[in-house]
Amino acid sequence: MKRVKNVAEHKEKIAVIGAGSWGTALALVLADNGHQVNLWMRTEEQKNEINERRTNHKYLPGISLPENISAFTSLKEALEGTDTEIIAVPTKAIRETMKKISGIINNPTTFVHVSKGIEPDSLKRISEMIEEEVPAELLKAVVVLSGPSHAEEVSLRHPTTVTVSSKNMEEAEKVQDLFMNQHFRVYTNPDLLGVEIGGALKNIIALAAGISDGLGYGDNAKAALITRGLAEISRLGTKMGANPLTFSGLAGIGDLIVTCTSVHSRNWKAGNMLGKGHNLDEVLESMGMVVEGVRTAKAAHQLAKKYDTNLPITEALYNVLFNSVEAKAAVDQLMQRLKKNEMEDLVDILSEQMEQK
Numbered sequence: 001m002k003r004v005k006n007v008a009e010h011k012e013k014i015a016v017i018g019a020g021s022w023g024t025a026l027a028l029v030l031a032d033n034g035h036q037v038n039l040w041m042r043t044e045e046q047k048n049e050i051n052e053r054r055t056n057h058k059y060l061p062g063i064s065l066p067e068n069i070s071a072f073t074s075l076k077e078a079l080e081g082t083d084t085e086i087i088a089v090p091t092k093a094i095r096e097t098m099k100k101i102s103g104i105i106n107n108p109t110t111f112v113h114v115s116k117g118i119e120p121d122s123l124k125r126i127s128e129m130i131e132e133e134v135p136a137e138l139l140k141a142v143v144v145l146s147g148p149s150h151a152e153e154v155s156l157r158h159p160t161t162v163t164v165s166s167k168n169m170e171e172a173e174k175v176q177d178l179f180m181n182q183h184f185r186v187y188t189n190p191d192l193l194g195v196e197i198g199g200a201l202k203n204i205i206a207l208a209a210g211i212s213d214g215l216g217y218g219d220n221a222k223a224a225l226i227t228r229g230l231a232e233i234s235r236l237g238t239k240m241g242a243n244p245l246t247f248s249g250l251a252g253i254g255d256l257i258v259t260c261t262s263v264h265s266r267n268w269k270a271g272n273m274l275g276k277g278h279n280l281d282e283v284l285e286s287m288g289m290v291v292e293g294v295r296t297a298k299a300a301h302q303l304a305k306k307y308d309t310n311l312p313i314t315e316a317l318y319n320v321l322f323n324s325v326e327a328k329a330a331v332d333q334l335m336q337r338l339k340k341n342e343m344e345d346l347v348d349i350l351s352e353q354m355e356q357k
């Protein structure tokens, strides 16, 4: 067994692109480990707040940022002297951000993406989008970091576990070392597809869990959504080529639990407002932070067709979001489906796995 180092021994200069709640919390983990962090954001106001007052009030209120985090609005300056970049912008901003970075960098770079979504229409995962936007000679590796990890708790140094994955596991292990410390435990998992799919699809189920709570349903309904949500994530993910065991891990059930049950979750909060009767535009406007599950619900609806897979909770949510179906009616429809054997999913997954071998 490998011995675990508590804090990274080798200090680096690392760029974090995106100073929302997650980019800022991860910058803090890296800074705690003694790295110099160049944190990039879009507005001068936020840059000045971080550099002068050492706070990021909008995204992480009450958290003090150390001196080894420097804020930049110039992407060129933020990237200067770095060869590991943490990409922490919403899924919809990945392509434009990667295009801009590719126009600036000259050396092979490791991109660690921490976003959780799937692009509608192209049905690409984030690592695939990055590979498409960055010329091969500038791409050392793409690593995903995912798992049950709300920024609000990471920034308080509450114990958190995540997993990293990549086609290049040597680089994933380097990223493990960069982030690992006594509060932030990082595992590796070689199943890149499974880790990305688990992280993206759990947001859909969290929206549904929020709706259920907003409608006034209780713990039974939530446990049902988490359990049957996991069945549907595993069913689609396995058909796409993931290792089914990944969905029993941090990027699967782990992240599903935290996002469906935490008051910090943006997806749960948005669902909760929908369940209380607010419309989607109102909800998204009032959130002020990204709710990835809405866009990913479109992608998952398309993936269900592409892979001929039954995703009842995802379809119910899709109808609430985009086909004006009342949330209560969507739940009634879910409950009134034809009877089935709970373990059918397991049988499907195992036979998929056998076919892949």
Ligand SMILES: NC(=O)C1=CN([C@@H]2O[C@H](COP(=O)(O)OP(=O)(O)OC[C@H]3O[C@@H](n4cnc5c(N)ncnc54)[C@H](OP(=O)(O)O)[C@@H]3O)[C@@H](O)[C@H]2O)C=CC1
Pocket (backbone or CB within 6 Å): 018, 019, 020, 021, 022, 023, 041, 042, 043, 059, 088, 089, 090, 091, 092, 093, 096, 097, 114, 115, 116, 117, 149, 150, 151, 152, 288, 289, 290, 292
């Ligand atoms: N928050 C969390 O606890 C976690 C979030 N994640 C994932 O991390 C990703 C980012 O989420 P999170 O930090 O919560 O999001 P936030 O809404 O908190 O922040 C989004 C950040 O992205 C920036 N941004 C938005 N659009 C663009 C764009 N077009 N170009 C460049 N920058 C842009 C925003 O800048 P501006 O302020 O200028 O609008 C802001 O800095 C998501 O995929 C999320 O699922 C994963 C794990 C935990």
Ligand SMILES: O=C(CO)COP(=O)(O)O
Pocket (backbone or CB within 6 Å): 116, 147, 148, 149, 150, 203, 206, 255, 258, 259, 264, 265, 266, 267, 268, 290, 291, 292
């Ligand atoms: O992915 C997350 C926690 O692991 C964050 O989820 P939310 O975007 O719903 O807050």
